[in-house]
Amino acid sequence: MESAPQKTIYFGTFVHSLEPTHLDICKNGAIGVDEAGKIVFVERDVENVEAVKKLHDWTSDAVVVIPTTGFFFPGFIDTHIHASQYPNAGIFGKSTLLDWLNDYTFPLEGSLSDLTRASHVYHRVVSRTLSHGTTTASYYATIHVPATNLLANICKARGQRAYIGRVCMDAMGPDYYRDESAAETLAKTRETIDYIRSIDPTHETVTPIITPRFAPACSTGCLADLGALHRETGYPIQTHISENVPEVNLVKELFPERKGYADVYDYAGLLTDKMILAHAVHLTDEEVALVKARDAKISHCPSSNTALTSGCCRVRKLMDAGIDVGLGTDVSGGFSASILESARQALGVSRFVAMTEGDAAKLSVEEVLYLGTRGGAKVVGLADQIGGFDVGKSWDAQMIVLNNVDETAQTHHELEAPVDYFGWETFPDLIHKWVYNGDDRNVGAVWVKGKLVHETSKSKS
Missing domain, CATH: 3.20.20.140 (Metal-dependent hydrolases)
Incomplete structure (x- = not known):
């Protein structure tokens, strides 16, 4: 269901292409999106959300945190x-x-x-x-x-x-x-x-x-x-x-x-x-x-x-x-x-x-x-508006969630979605596994111009 955009910080791993052969993977990132659905800041290697809020004098409490085995990816x-x-x-x-x-x-x-x-x-x-x-x-x-x-x-x-x-x-x-x-x-x-x-x-x-x-x-x-x-x-x-x-x-x-x-x-x-x-x-x-x-x-x-x-x-x-x-x-x-x-x-x-x-x-x-x-x-003529997580672009994004099946995970018996994370893979390896094995069951949520336009039942719960 579509919801109105609000100032939001998206916290966790984000992945996007910079050039055809360069995939940028930031594991501790924070992306700030304003009420118009535009990206206003991108921070890397941050410790927590509160530090980011203080740095940018951010007043909104809206925060979306990605699971440790997931990542934000452009739509x-x-x-x-x-x-x-x-x-x-x-x-x-x-x-x-x-x-x-x-x-x-x-x-x-x-x-x-x-x-x-x-x-x-x-x-x-x-x-x-x-x-x-x-x-x-x-x-x-x-x-x-x-x-x-x-x-x-x-x-x-x-x-x-x-x-x-x-x-x-x-x-x-x-x-x-x-x-x-x-x-x-x-x-x-x-x-x-x-x-x-x-x-x-x-x-x-x-x-x-x-x-x-x-x-x-x-x-x-x-x-x-x-x-x-x-x-x-x-x-x-x-x-x-x-x-x-x-x-x-x-x-x-x-x-x-x-x-x-x-x-x-x-x-x-x-x-x-x-x-x-x-x-x-x-x-x-x-x-x-x-x-x-x-x-x-x-x-x-x-x-x-x-x-x-x-x-x-x-x-x-x-x-x-x-x-x-x-x-x-x-x-x-x-x-x-x-x-x-x-x-x-x-x-x-x-x-x-x-x-x-x-x-x-x-x-x-x-x-x-x-x-x-x-x-x-x-x-489609929108290179200045979409396609990556750059300041000034729209927050057109999807939340990708993978299965955590490492030895300490409590949900390793479940088969809710493709792409299993065993704990020893590098993050680039996980991206490759997602491309070859993933599907819509790995898509937890989708935003267009900062509006939530799709969410899986699992993400809602």
Whole structure:
């Protein structure tokens, strides 16, 4: 349940990424958060809370103390998730991308014109992502304006920071699930933008995001109109690119005058520093250079790419090119709404790439945690606000709690959550164990802008 923020000191171990390969672990830290949910001080190696209060002339008695086998970690940022597809998570049969859309995705998304059904789905996906520590999500909704607006309402009410995109598609899909024209696409997208502005004028919580589904689903006129809308409003954009080979070939057939998939978006004025490109599995070297030149961002979705046999994204190549990369769950191509699971899958995919391309392709635990936090913050354009525990940033955070099963523990017989601490591990070892073994049962509490937006029953007791 969301609660109003108050001046609070968070005391104990905190962990966050400073750089892709540098994970900062502070075992005796204190972080002060003001009533606006902003971090106002970070102290290291402190003896007790009272000393910190005296040092900062702190008047509030609100203190959250982390258990000795737990730590505070920044909230995860999901840079690519289809809220409307959540009921299908784990359902894809033997499909690849294009037949999966027709067999599973379009029927489900089309059904959410029913607002009762949409409400049920959207409440659940927001609850589920919050329970996994996702404090910011870039959501695809559906083509339906009322249902998309409903998702914005739910995110605002629950306190999850969210980008909300009405799906734009006028050139592909069944008759019951596509816009009749580029003009309708633009008009309905404006309706959603206007609505989100009305409920959150300064976009403290929810922000519109222009959402062409992907190039094959949009006419040239539709893409051009959305590019013009982007220039007019300055709102960010999200779409898909080079997810699998048949899709790339289809784009070549549909847009023969363009030099490649990325050029389709560039020509329409969509490939800018506010564009989130999901997947990017099969980008050519020329496209990588173009994406970098335009400072567009990439959402790596390893679970989905594996499940739909789309391919293995060369994340190291993208990072070495200087492109900002974050993690996405891509529910429901991806089977889990957990960014921690995406981080785990990113580690595995990078090792598959390394088996043929050499060890340099491997990602480290530190790097995937960076992608899920600071990297994701860059992708969604909020690097100055979220992603780490720096003074001036928002307190978007999760409390991670591990099981203490050392020889002196009284609860070693219980199996309440994954990740067992035996007492001899180093703290870096515990972080690695959490990444490879943890899940939502390790998330004790979640805050967004200092507001408590999720708490497990165990934490409440």
